[in-house]
Amino acid sequence: MKPRSRRGGGRPTIADVARKAGVSAITVSRALREPERVSKELRRQIQHAVGELGYMPDPNARALASARADVFGVLVPSLTNNVFAEVVRGIYDSLSDGPFRIQLGDTHYSGLEEERLLHLFLSQRPAALIVSGIDQTAAARRLLVTAGCPVVQIMETGPDPIDMLVGFSHFDGGRVATQHMINTGYRRVGFLGARMDPRSQRRLAGYRAAAEGAGLFDPRLVTTTPVPSSVSLGRELFREALAKVPTLDAVFCNNDDIALGVLFECHRASIDVPGKIGITGFNDLDMMHVAYPSVTSIRTPRYEIGRNAVAMALEEIDGNRPETRVIDLGFELIPRESTAR
Amino acid sequence: MKPRSRRGGGRPTIADVARKAGVSAITVSRALREPERVSKELRRQIQHAVGELGYMPDPNARALASARADVFGVLVPSLTNNVFAEVVRGIYDSLSDGPFRIQLGDTHYSGLEEERLLHLFLSQRPAALIVSGIDQTAAARRLLVTAGCPVVQIMETGPDPIDMLVGFSHFDGGRVATQHMINTGYRRVGFLGARMDPRSQRRLAGYRAAAEGAGLFDPRLVTTTPVPSSVSLGRELFREALAKVPTLDAVFCNNDDIALGVLFECHRASIDVPGKIGITGFNDLDMMHVAYPSVTSIRTPRYEIGRNAVAMALEEIDGNRPETRVIDLGFELIPRESTAR
DNA sequence: CAATTCAATGGTAGCGCTACCATAAATCTG
DNA sequence: CAGATTTATGGTAGCGCTACCATTGAATTG
Numbered sequence: 001m002k003p004r005s006r007r008g009g010g011r012p013t014i015a016d017v018a019r020k021a022g023v024s025a026i027t028v029s030r031a032l033r034e035p036e037r038v039s040k041e042l043r044r045q046i047q048h049a050v051g052e053l054g055y056m057p058d059p060n061a062r063a064l065a066s067a068r069a070d071v072f073g074v075l076v077p078s079l080t081n082n083v084f085a086e087v088v089r090g091i092y093d094s095l096s097d098g099p100f101r102i103q104l105g106d107t108h109y110s111g112l113e114e115e116r117l118l119h120l121f122l123s124q125r126p127a128a129l130i131v132s133g134i135d136q137t138a139a140a141r142r143l144l145v146t147a148g149c150p151v152v153q154i155m156e157t158g159p160d161p162i163d164m165l166v167g168f169s170h171f172d173g174g175r176v177a178t179q180h181m182i183n184t185g186y187r188r189v190g191f192l193g194a195r196m197d198p199r200s201q202r203r204l205a206g207y208r209a210a211a212e213g214a215g216l217f218d219p220r221l222v223t224t225t226p227v228p229s230s231v232s233l234g235r236e237l238f239r240e241a242l243a244k245v246p247t248l249d250a251v252f253c254n255n256d257d258i259a260l261g262v263l264f265e266c267h268r269a270s271i272d273v274p275g276k277i278g279i280t281g282f283n284d285l286d287m288m289h290v291a292y293p294s295v296t297s298i299r300t301p302r303y304e305i306g307r308n309a310v311a312m313a314l315e316e317i318d319g320n321r322p323e324t325r326v327i328d329l330g331f332e333l334i335p336r337e338s339t340a341r
Numbered sequence: 342m343k344p345r346s347r348r349g350g351g352r353p354t355i356a357d358v359a360r361k362a363g364v365s366a367i368t369v370s371r372a373l374r375e376p377e378r379v380s381k382e383l384r385r386q387i388q389h390a391v392g393e394l395g396y397m398p399d400p401n402a403r404a405l406a407s408a409r410a411d412v413f414g415v416l417v418p419s420l421t422n423n424v425f426a427e428v429v430r431g432i433y434d435s436l437s438d439g440p441f442r443i444q445l446g447d448t449h450y451s452g453l454e455e456e457r458l459l460h461l462f463l464s465q466r467p468a469a470l471i472v473s474g475i476d477q478t479a480a481a482r483r484l485l486v487t488a489g490c491p492v493v494q495i496m497e498t499g500p501d502p503i504d505m506l507v508g509f510s511h512f513d514g515g516r517v518a519t520q521h522m523i524n525t526g527y528r529r530v531g532f533l534g535a536r537m538d539p540r541s542q543r544r545l546a547g548y549r550a551a552a553e554g555a556g557l558f559d560p561r562l563v564t565t566t567p568v569p570s571s572v573s574l575g576r577e578l579f580r581e582a583l584a585k586v587p588t589l590d591a592v593f594c595n596n597d598d599i600a601l602g603v604l605f606e607c608h609r610a611s612i613d614v615p616g617k618i619g620i621t622g623f624n625d626l627d628m629m630h631v632a633y634p635s636v637t638s639i640r641t642p643r644y645e646i647g648r649n650a651v652a653m654a655l656e657e658i659d660g661n662r663p664e665t666r667v668i669d670l671g672f673e674l675i676p677r678e679s680t681a682r
Numbered sequence: 683c684a685a686t687t688c689a690a691t692g693g694t695a696g697c698g699c700t701a702c703c704a705t706a707a708a709t710c711t712g
Numbered sequence: 713c714a715g716a717t718t719t720a721t722g723g724t725a726g727c728g729c730t731a732c733c734a735t736t737g738a739a740t741t742g
């Protein structure tokens with residue numbers, strides 16, 4: 001009985017390919033990983049044997065032998081959030097033709113869960129790690145510093161990256177959105193925020209800076225909740241805000257879902273948008289330009305963040321340490337009907 | 342020089358734990374995987390040594406030695422589609438406290454890409470495979486039949502599962518949605534469809550069955566496109582449909598994004614909903630009940646599909662082959678203002 | 683043309699873990 | 713209480729691959 005049949009299950013191994021091609025196993029290994037280091041002739045024979053046998057390298061054996069798995073670990077706070085879905089799509093698109101697999105983890109906005117997943121991912125010795133935000137716990141930060149692989153933090157900019165950083169300024173986004181409404185003539189501009197994760201906090205800070213700069217800040221204008229964001233929550237928050245401050249004449253929303261909830265509530269209550277209430281969202285999902293009235297929003301480079309993060313990590317893996325460690329992809333205010341009065 | 346320092350990097354191995362606990366490596370291995378097979382005393386010592394050293398098992402070595410990786414392979418046609426995001430969330434939630442990792446693949450609605458990813462996943466010897474839909478290519482089906490692990494197809498029901506199947510009937514969903522509008526009195530009920538993947542095709546077939554049953558079918562009422570779905574596309578399709586059939590008095594939309602686009606376009610063009618046009622969506626996203634007017638939709642058990650798929654696979658992994666191989670989770674028509682005339 | 687470098691290939695020894703089998707001690711059986 | 717069975721542990725031999733070093737012959741050099 002062949003020893004190989006004992007376990008696993010008789011799949012062709014590198015030794016089978018080597019035998020068939022009349023070379024040694026290590027040459028097959030090289031032909032697969034660094035083709036240019038093997039003569040043309042052998043390369044051809046080996047390719048042929050691979051095709052004939054339907055050989056596929058075992059990633060587990062490879063990872064064990066080389067102490068390095070061809071895996072990108074990706075940690076996002078939410079899988080269902082549209083924003084991260086776009087980022088993840090950017091990552092997948094950038095990695096789909098290379099040798100890398102993706103290990104995706106959902107931290108549920110929890111620092112502890114992030115640490116747990118980091119431990120899990122690190123035990124695989126990933127090729128690179130992409131993590132969301134810059135507010136890792138001290139323990140998580142320590143893990144990342146000693147990860148032994150490129151680490152890219154995404155979604156934000158900031159002064160002190162663990163390794164590399166791609167994103168934009170949420171503070172500035174909040175500030176610009178708010179300033180836009182102030183410039184348009186709104187005077188009682190509220191802030192509506194769900195979840196209130198660190199990035200939402202910074203948007204709120206930007207809102208506050210703009211409001212204070214215009215002498216228009218009033219804490220009662222701020223309505224937030226730790227509850228996860230949704231369109232229906234947008235409606236609730238707006239009702240609450242209006243009950244608190246009946247003179248409210250505009251809202252900067254945490255994100256587009258909230259903004260949409262506000263828009264629907266205005267329809268339902270026959271509140272004129274933008275006449276009576278101005279609305280600005282955040283992220284500029286496709287639906288914002290279709291909505292009636294169309295909704296002003298901050299367009300954020302989500303897909304591009306994913307692509308840039310991968311590109312930077314790949315550069316570093318290839319040995320070309322990227323010069324710039326922090327990339328600010330910026331954002332864009334898209335004024336629309338909901339603030340056009 | 343310690344041989345271990347040659348590669349990898351001096352992380353504690355099972356041998357280190359064994360030495361520290363004064364037992365053999367195999368006993369540590371057992372204590373970790375099947376604690377009840379090791380005496381209480383040794384278990385305690387080993388746990389202590391593990392904690393002390395911060396030992397984490399190497400999943401690659403484990404997978405190589407046991408010819409089985411603790412990985413669930415999950416194949417979905419789109420990462421950004423809200424529907425699949427919910428399914429994936431169900432899968433993650435069900436798996437987050439166990440030993441299993443998740444390998445997520447995006448087929449982009451392509452059978453060829455599905456085959457490629459299947460090869461990739463299979464080379465890891467996953468513990469289970471979850472794939473979307475029942476329209477695999479012949480080659481993909483062959484791969485799945487011989488996968489050597491539980492396979493769960495999700496999203497649909499059907500007569501001939503590869504192994505196990507969890508979902509609901511898209512045909513019936515389309516039929517019920519259409520019948521509802523016919524019952525409500527709409528006579529020129531159109532179908533608006535984006536992407537037109539196999540599930541959309543079956544919803545269309547259900548629509549057609551209901552329309553023909555009432556003697557109301559007219560091919561000109563059907564407007565579809567292979568373009569991916571979006572809210573803005575909903576607007577385009579609706580305009581197109583209306584131009585084709587000015588007497589159109591209702592639309593069954595492929596999904597809620599399309600329905601939302603229709604709703605906005607009706608607002609913009611001052612078309613009364615539900616008076617002039619009735620709208621029914623599909624999936625019942627949160628926003629549908631918040632919209633004004635609120636939108637009738639078919640509520641689909643997306644999250645539950647994910648959870649059930651994992652539960653079935655885990656049962657089979659544990660050696661309890663599930664009796665029922667096909668689970669129909671059904672759906673629910675949620676009538677709302679958009680069809681209430 | 684001997685000495686040196688280089689390019690192409692091979693041999694060996696693990697990577698960290700678990701399947702399989704062996705062993706020893708404890709428990710059960712009639 | 714001898715023999716059979718069970719329970720708890722250990723030893724050995726890989727899993728399939730690659731890092732490291734060795735070898736060979738050809739190309740290059742002064």
